[in-house]
Amino acid sequence: xxxxxxxxxxxxxxxxxxxxxxxxxxxxxxxxxxxxxxxxxxxxxxxxxxxxxxxxxxxxxxxxxxxxxxxxxxxxxxxxxxxxxxxxxxxxxxxxxxxxxxxxxxxxxxxxxxxxxxxxxxxxxxxxxxxxxxxxxxxxxxxxxxxxxxxxxxxxxxxxxxxxxxxxxxxxxxxxxxxxxxxxxxxxxxxxxxxxxxxxxxxxxxxxxxxxxxxxxxxxxxxxxxxxxxxxxxxxxxxxxxxxxxxxxxxxxxxxxx
Ligand code: MG
Ligand code: MG
Numbered sequence: 001x002x003x004x005x006x007x008x009x010x011x012x013x014x015x016x017x018x019x020x021x022x023x024x025x026x027x028x029x030x031x032x033x034x035x036x037x038x039x040x041x042x043x044x045x046x047x048x049x050x051x052x053x054x055x056x057x058x059x060x061x062x063x064x065x066x067x068x069x070x071x072x073x074x075x076x077x078x079x080x081x082x083x084x085x086x087x088x089x090x091x092x093x094x095x096x097x098x099x100x101x102x103x104x105x106x107x108x109x110x111x112x113x114x115x116x117x118x119x120x121x122x123x124x125x126x127x128x129x130x131x132x133x134x135x136x137x138x139x140x141x142x143x144x145x146x147x148x149x150x151x152x153x154x155x156x157x158x159x160x161x162x163x164x165x166x167x168x169x170x171x172x173x174x175x176x177x178x179x180x181x182x183x184x185x186x187x188x189x190x191x192x193x194x195x196x197x198x199x200x201x202x203x204x205x206x207x208x209x210x211x212x213x214x215x216x217x218x219x220x221x222x223x224x225x226x227x228x229x230x231x232x233x234x235x236x237x238x239x240x241x242x243x244x245x246x247x248x249x250x251x252x253x254x255x256x257x258x
Pocket of ligand 2: 105106115116117
């Protein structure tokens with residue numbers, strides 16, 4: 001996630017060699033996320049999931065991108081139900097049957113970051129929660145299909161936002177996707193809404209985190225007193241699905257693959 005404000009001149013393009021390296025940090029990111037996801041069950045604390053992420057990343061000789069980032073205390077952001085993003089791992093936050101949990105992971109390896117998030121179900125979840133998770137994943141792929149040289153940032157956002165709206169959901173506006181590379185958050189911003197044909201032109205060598213954050217209710221969010229955790233204003237569920245994607249001459253390529 002990144003804050004708003006755009007600077008197109010600052011976009012750092014990656015050559016093939018750099019993208020190959022980003023596949024390594026991406027793989028470590030994806031595998032750490034998978035390991036944490038496999039541990040999701042009733043009774044597990046979000047701190048235990050965080051420890052799995054940290055252990056896995058460090059075992060690969062990589063560094064958790066989020067640990068200490070802006071003072072963030074965890075290796076993963078773990079957000080439950082109405083929490084959208086930036087949930088702080090805690091031994092007091094115990095998963096319950098019916099919860100949905102978003103795990104957001106970044107790994108830094110040999111000069112590059114990966115960034116990826118998924119939403120997991122804790123046991124049996126409600127119909128709306130199931131639909132929300134499914135639609136959020138679909139939103140990611142709708143957006144990724146637009147990640148082609150010659151398209152624009154607005155094409156990605158429009159595809160994501162309209163698919164969410166068609167399903168009766170809304171997208172978060174105050175937090176957005178972003179470029180990824182040497183830095184965890186690079187230009188450009190990649191909003192989950194937009195106007196087709198508007199915004200920065202996409203080109204070969206851009207590496208971006210496409211990350212729909214989709215709310216079951218209204219789009220507005222607020223930040224809790226802990227200064228980190230973003231929650232839906234109406235208390236309804238939110239889901240998140242993120243991959244780091246390279247824009248290539250042959251189309252979009254997901255770098256955060258296990
Ligand atoms: Mg991100
Ligand atoms: Mg992320």
